[in-house]
Amino acid sequence: VSEAKVGYHHGDLRQALVRAALEMARERGAQGAQAVVLREATRRAGVTPRAAYRHFADREALLRAAAQVALGEMARAIENRQSQHPAAAAGDPAALLTGVGLGYIHFALDEPGWFDVAFFAMADMLNTASPPARGPAGRSPYEQLQDVLQALVATGLLAPERFADAAVTCWSGVHGFAALTALGPLRELPRELVNAQAERLVADLVDAVTRRSTNYRSAK
Amino acid sequence: VSEAKVGYHHGDLRQALVRAALEMARERGAQGAQAVVLREATRRAGVTPRAAYRHFADREALLRAAAQVALGEMARAIENRQSQHPAAAAGDPAALLTGVGLGYIHFALDEPGWFDVAFFAMADMLNTASPPARGPAGRSPYEQLQDVLQALVATGLLAPERFADAAVTCWSGVHGFAALTALGPLRELPRELVNAQAERLVADLVDAVTRRSTNYRSAK
């Protein structure tokens, strides 16, 4: 029960519905995207179910709108983490990559429902020339990853031909860890343990990406 | 519509329901565990909805039973892949680890619905002293991973104190890749490309686990 409309006209019902959807996803984190229920969103907005169809073609359209907002929040979380780490803030590419990974993971741990919902927007994030969901700095999470990998290439820590593989390895690693610990079989593990393992996992990934590349460069 | 009962008594309704649940998950792979519908399982078994409650407390109990079978199938897929690779069959630990990773990933790609369902049994697989879902060789997927990591320790390729980290890194990596490509935003990628990237990802993981350890051993 977030907000009720004032008069007959709501003002910005569309945004109110998206906000209600995110509320539901957050509250019922373990349920993930299933928690987003169109009728309940209208209830929370203080409006008739039918009213939602003035702004969204169907339930899926509402879910996708919420997913884009959630993905933008993830981008913001990544930026925050990067700016909090001195070396990353100073522009060190390895530290920036660590920030992307830990930002991704901790967003999932802090907001498992949003993480699951954001998953729906990741497909759009990829192929389009202009992904719709970005953070304050105007970059989507995938662009943030690409940016830091690009920086690693520029500083010679990553071989250019390893760029695509590095992106897959990093994304897979942090996504898998996030899925296992935030929503999956490891979700009951004590948070401290998970935090420590997250640090080591990301360190492993950074090492794998940079060191392998060094070998490549010295061997060829 | 798999099998109809013969007479009044079914014979083995419990197993028939589990089989029907797995059928549904397989057919509607993208829907994952949601595809498992109790009423429909009874319909497929040629039986009244009420009959299911003679064998399962509720829908979740049916789902969990199906999940254990699916997890056992994953263990079998991993064994198959290991036995097909000469070096792995010969007992080479690194090749065995590659087999675990690629077996995990390809099970997800081949049977996305079962993969999603099996996820529910992974929690049981972990903590219990005797996980209920195993493959023909009597090992659960997680035990298979532990076995090969143990072999790596035995041959000196993995430092003992890195055992737990290695397990997390490997599981996260393959699980994330599987989730992204089998059910997630990368699910539309051409299968050939995915296969090639899977090979490289798993190679990266094996390297990360073994090489890091070598450094540890030589540096300390």
Place this chain on the structure above:
DNA sequence: TGTACATCAGTGAACGCGCGTTCACTGATGTAC
């Protein structure tokens, strides 16, 4: 070998639920003259 009877595995019908979606509509808003 035959019958009585307890046990077990299913029947058949119904329940309440909440969902997504559609109907023809009405109240509020703002623009044209």
Place this chain on the structure above:
DNA sequence: TGTACATCAGTGAACGCGCGTTCACTGATGTAC
């Protein structure tokens, strides 16, 4: 400045659906004597 009217955003009631789950029951099975 005031009124007519088109436009837009919502109403209110209803639909069909399929779900999980529960009721008191009945048909088949197998064991005891």
